[in-house]
Amino acid sequence: NAGVTQTPKFQVLKTGQSMTLQCAQDMNHEYMSWYRQDPGMGLRLIHYSVGAGITDQGEVPNGYNVSRSTTEDFPLRLELAAPSQTSVYFCASSYSGGDSHQPQHFGDGTRLSIL
Amino acid sequence: AQSVTQPDIHITVSEGASLELRCNYSYGATPYLFWYVQSPGQGLQLLLKYFSGDTLVQGIKGFEAEFKRSQSSFNLRKPSVHWSDAAEYFCAVGPILTGGGNKLTFGTGTQLKVEL
Numbered sequence: 001n002a003g004v005t006q007t008p009k010f011q012v013l014k015t016g017q018s019m020t021l022q023c024a025q026d027m028n029h030e031y032m033s034w035y036r037q038d039p040g041m042g043l044r045l046i047h048y049s050v051g052a053g054i055t056d057q058g059e060v061p062n063g064y065n066v067s068r069s070t071t072e073d074f075p076l077r078l079e080l081a082a083p084s085q086t087s088v089y090f091c092a093s094s095y096s097g098g099d100s101h102q103p104q105h106f107g108d109g110t111r112l113s114i115l
Numbered sequence: 116a117q118s119v120t121q122p123d124i125h126i127t128v129s130e131g132a133s134l135e136l137r138c139n140y141s142y143g144a145t146p147y148l149f150w151y152v153q154s155p156g157q158g159l160q161l162l163l164k165y166f167s168g169d170t171l172v173q174g175i176k177g178f179e180a181e182f183k184r185s186q187s188s189f190n191l192r193k194p195s196v197h198w199s200d201a202a203e204y205f206c207a208v209g210p211i212l213t214g215g216g217n218k219l220t221f222g223t224g225t226q227l228k229v230e231l
Binding site for chain 1: 159
């Protein structure tokens with residue numbers, strides 16, 4: 001199994017550009033989420049989804065949009081990229097969106113720089 | 116609101132020495148507790164988790180953690196560190212509720228360096 005796959009691994013954008021970070025999982029997990037990781041701040045939840053067609057905001061949702069049209073895919077879109085969004089982005093998935101004791105499986109991350 | 120504190124940003128130990136990484140949490144009740152490890156350039160890997168029962172939990176790679184309700188702590192330990200354990204370690208808490216999703220709150224991480 002591939003697990004959680006994130007693309008691209010690296011990306012450089014200019015301020016104001018838009019892009020979509022892709023996340024796919026092949027484990028039939030109901031729950032998927034996006035985190036950003038910044039030095040000294042750990043991981044912070046951006047958006048999450050408990051199943052296809054259902055999404056909700058996390059701790060730091062501003063500037064990001066998500067959709068969940070299928071169980072497998074959970075893309076993260078930046079409409080107007082800003083330097084403050086320079087970060088490492090991680091996608092994660094797990095079974096059973098209602099029970100937080102199910103361990104999350106993480107992708108290898110997307111390193112995004114916005115100039 | 117739930118929160119996690121990892122008071123040690125960096126820790127250096129000698130190979131073969133014992134290790135303890137500290138984690139304190141703030142939550143209204145007993146949450147689910149996790150330790151994850153992140154190697155350079157990689158995603159996070161689950162080391163162990165606690166959600167009920169025995170307060171001493173065993174994980175992968177020889178790690179263990181002890182839940183102490185009275186101290187709101189969930190410290191990670193390893194009796195003998197190997198050079199390959201050098202990585203960043205994250206403690207995380209999740210709410211015990213159903214239907215609310217898997218909303219983990221992470222600590223800021225502890226960077227472990229192992230001296231040979």
